[in-house]
Amino acid sequence: MNRHVFVLCATLLMLLSACGNGDAERRRGDSPQPGTCEPACETGFSCVNSECYVQVRPEDCGEDEEFDPRLRVCLTPQCDDGVQNGEEEGVDCGGDCEACEIPELCGNGEIDEGEACDHGGTIQLACAYGESSCEVCNVRCELVPGQVTGFCGDDQVQAGGGEECDHGGSPQTACPDGEDVCQVCAEDCTLVAGEASGSCGDGVIQGEEECDGAALGGASCQSLDLPEGELSCAANCTYDTAACVASDGIEELALGYSHTCARRADGSVYCWGRNDDGRLGDGGSSDRVTPTAVVGLDDAVQISAGGYHTCAIRENGTVVCWGDNADGQLGNGTGVGSRLPTPVPGLTNVTAITTGTWHTCAVTGRGAAYCWGQNNYGQLGDGRAVGSSSPVLVSIGLSDATRIDAANFHTCARRNNGALVCWGRNTYGELGDPNFTLSYSEEALVQVRGPNGTATLSGDFIGLGNGFTCARTDQGQVYCWGINGEGQLGTGVAGTSYYAGLVGTGFAQLSVGEFHACARDSAGAVSCWGRGSEGRLGLGNIANYDQPQTLVMPAVEHVEAGGTHTCAILQDGRVMCWGRNSNGQLGDGTLNDRLVPTEVGF
Structure with missing residues (x-):
């Protein structure tokens, strides 16, 4: 085929609804400097096709994507980016892969004037075995980025690289159950004699096993x-x-992208789901498919689960956080992650906590707000666009906050008089003022406006998604505004809205996820709207809905929306979850996605 090229799955959040499966774990971000990489991309971003894109990890890439270790982004092979990919028969010059003019002497095996290389008639497409980045010679005798293929651990056997097998990253160490003699795949992708024991389930603890039977x-x-x-x-x-x-x-639930936490009345906290970065707080890195206690935390009064980390307020008003810390979101003054609860120095008398994707904020009893972590759009509220690994005061006019909520790139708060204010990114009007047209606000609070764009909007709750925001008024009305590619505004009207639109009335509680939202009425009935992939709306299908749809389930005390899943505390005390379950975040003991509410295995 000659139609494969490396392009980013999502160039801007406006396109997120049309690409891939929308997995929030890919850590996609839009360009802080759209259309240019000059003078340079910010730290944590790579230049791809003249635009800056947020860097990710290999596990964040989808099935149809490849991780580029040189750029640290997820890419999809296609034609037209100037990368000579393995199945392209023509030449990729950044346009039609067969329309490039080939120099007359290119292919003669000698580097002539104007040629950077000469392939001698055979185009070099891929890096040498084991290399993570390289330049290769295309059919125009130019050096272009090569396709990264062929290494031990990629789940494909490259005989030319000396591989006899490929373990896909985890060496096989023991014979399958029931076999006494076998060959297994060693760490260097060669076949060696296997042992007739040493597997999980044989009743003997070995290797990294915590227990066995x-x-x-x-x-x-x-x-x-x-x-x-x-x-x-x-x-x-x-x-x-x-x-x-x-x-x-259970008194409280907190949902991240791929993990869930619950706080009990006695102050203990239990988490389950993805744990490679320690976000579950159990001291390990193994995913958990059922609730597992956070080590050393028995006096929590509030919890919050972010994209890749978790935080809690302790009974004495101090804060502890754990998990990923690449952007300083743990607030401990470093960029080093923690698998156990770690204190946030200097914070006392904290009454509210919120964890976004890459930043965290807290409110103290005197109404002051503090934030820490990533700050490329001014989401920390300190008048700058420079990140901080320690708490900084929200100093742009907020001194009377009662609650606060953080998302990917913007932050909002409720003031003591009920007024709602926001700051940070405003690409899709997510700050809530149609008269504020700048792409972000780092030096001043933006007052959230009502449906007519003039009167201010007050309420008892404000919740943030990825590029959109919703609020609940004291009278039970729910309004949403911002990006709306998958119906996440819930108004039944298509397209991005810079005005607050009415979702419905009679709601007693509201929660906002990354691309969906859910609300509960006074009778305990739950309604959800927005993106439906993986069953996160709980309606028995994966369709998107642009208006609230009522779930069939027992009466609910509290509902909580996360990245790709949703959970609820029932009025009878049980907990149910639904949606994506790739890492066990539903807590039902399986890795199966659930299209309808399923009970957590407490």
Whole structure:
């Protein structure tokens, strides 16, 4: 084929609804300097096709994407970007792959005038085995970025590289169950004699296993500093602490992109889902498919789960955070992540906490607000666009905050008089004032306006998504504004809206996820709207809905929307979740997505 080229799956958030599966874990961001890489992209961004894009990790890329280790972005092979890809028969010169003029002497095996290389008749397409980046010679005898292929751990056997097998990143160490003699794939992708033991499920603890079957290695709920109960071993040979719980119920839920946390009445916190960066706070890096206790935290009064990290307010008014810290979002003055709760120095008397994707904010009892982490759009509110790994005062006119909420690139707060204000990115009008036309606000608060664009909007709650915002008034009305590619504004009207649009009335509680939102009425009925992929709306399908749709489920006390999933505390005390479950974030003991509410395995 000659139609493959490296292009970014999403160039701007406006296009997010049309690309890939919308997985929030890809850490996509729009360009801070659209259309140019001059003078240079900011830290954490790479230049692709003259635009700056946020850097990601290999695991953030989708099935149809490839991770470019040189640029650190997710790319999809196609034709027209100037990259000579492996299946292109013509030449890729940044346009029609067969329309480039080929120099007369190109291909003669000698580097002639005007040629940077000469392939001698055979086009070099891919990097040498094991290389993560290189330049290759295309059919015009130019050096262009090469296609990164062929390394041990890519799940494909390259015989030319000396591979006999490929373990896909995790070496096979033992024979499959039931086999006594076998060959297994070693770390260097060669076949070696396997052992007839050493697998999870054989009743013997080995390697990185915490437990195996009935073998717990002497561990117990008490030895793990958990409430009394019976410790067991999960099918993946990690501790199952679901039964190490106090008798009192769940009082609060917090949902991130791919993890979930719950706070009990006794102050203990349990988390489950993705954990490679330590966001579950159990001291390890293994994903958890059932609730697992956060180590050393038994006096939490509020919790918040962000994109890749989690925070909690302790009973004494101090804050602890854990998980990824690449942008300083843990607030401990470093860029080093933590797998256990870590104090945020200098913060006391904290009454409210919120975790965005890459920044965190808190409100103190005197109404002052502090933020820390990424700040490329002024979302920290300190009048600058420079990030901070320690708390900085929101100094642009806010001294009477009662609650605060953070998203990807903007932040909003409720003032003591009920007025709602926002700051940070405003690309899609997410700050809530149709008269404010700048792309972001870093030096002043923006007053949220009502439907007519003139009167101010007041309320008891404001919630932020990716490029949109919603608020609930004291009278139970819900309004939304901003980007609307998948119906996330819930108004039934297509297109981005810079005005607050009425979603509905009679709502007692509201929660906003990355691309969807849910609300509960006074009778406990839940309605959701927006993106429906992976079943996050709980309606039994994956369709998008641009108006609230009522779920079929038991009466709910509180509903919470996350990145790609949703959870609720029922009036009878149980917890149910639905949506994406790729990392066990639904807590039902499986990795199966759920299109309808499913009970969490407490």
